[in-house]
Amino acid sequence: MPELPEVQTTVKGLTAKVLNRTFVDVWSDWEKMVKKPINFRLFRKEITGKKINKIWRRAKNVIFGLSGGYSLLIHMKMTGHLMVGVWNMKGNKWLPEKPGPLEEKINTYLHFMLLLDNKKMIALSDVRKFAKVELWNTEELLASKEFLALGPEPMEKSFTFGEFKKALKGKMGRVKQVIMDPYVIAGIGNIYSSEALWWAKIHPQKSVAALTEKELKSLYGAIKKVLAAGIALGGESFADYRNVDGKKGQFDDERRVYQREDEKCFRCGANIKRVMFGGRSAFFCPKCQGHT
């Protein structure tokens, strides 16, 4: 799934392309991805005619601020990606705005489309159909329990070292799991957590409570560093993620550990290892990332 840099790249692309447009219709062949309001028919009725005033991100959610005090929230989960294209109503296909070769089989997995008033569309492609779409009253969204409970945004200026320590304070668990929890810090997933821990030279299974002040400082810097690199490079596309033009992000070559099992550590030459815990894989260098 897209993590913070991929979602940020998506928001940037959407802002450039669809700000101030109005929704004229919506299509889906997997209507249950719309969780709010209670059914797709009602969603269709309510979204039609709403204008896009703002597009922003909170944690890994893409949020469209709409006219009439509404907000459209889309979470792309593991394999979703949003793209802007032109209408092709014969078969509900995504077509890029500018014709050209795209290696994708995007349309096989196109399950949701928002049609705009300029003959363009926002298309959601999602192999695993985990993505969710919700239309909220904006005030209710901002006041909702799950929204308020989200952790701080690591790329905000307000996310100081002090705020970072505050977020981790009292947490038990292993450091990788803790920093991936969206209710501790927003936006960090399986790739960027492994990458940040490599830069900080911290073992992913080390207890977060056992981190020294020096390690905390390193980790704080490393999180900002890898997320900034991800944003600068338009995200990573090791698997399904694509930007709004259907193209790949460029972070893949920056990976130091993620999906590099048995390859050499770029720092010390040891073989990168993979361990499973918390239901996820962690990649790390057993030699230079200390101990658990």
Added chain:
DNA sequence: CGAGGTACCTGACAGC
């Protein structure tokens, strides 16, 4: 309460 497992889906790939 926190930790851990499972559910939601489909596809790619390894091994037999």
Added chain:
DNA sequence: TGCTGTCAGGTACCTC
């Protein structure tokens, strides 16, 4: 070939 098992960028919900 075709089966089975594992894994894949996330998170919500359940049980212990």
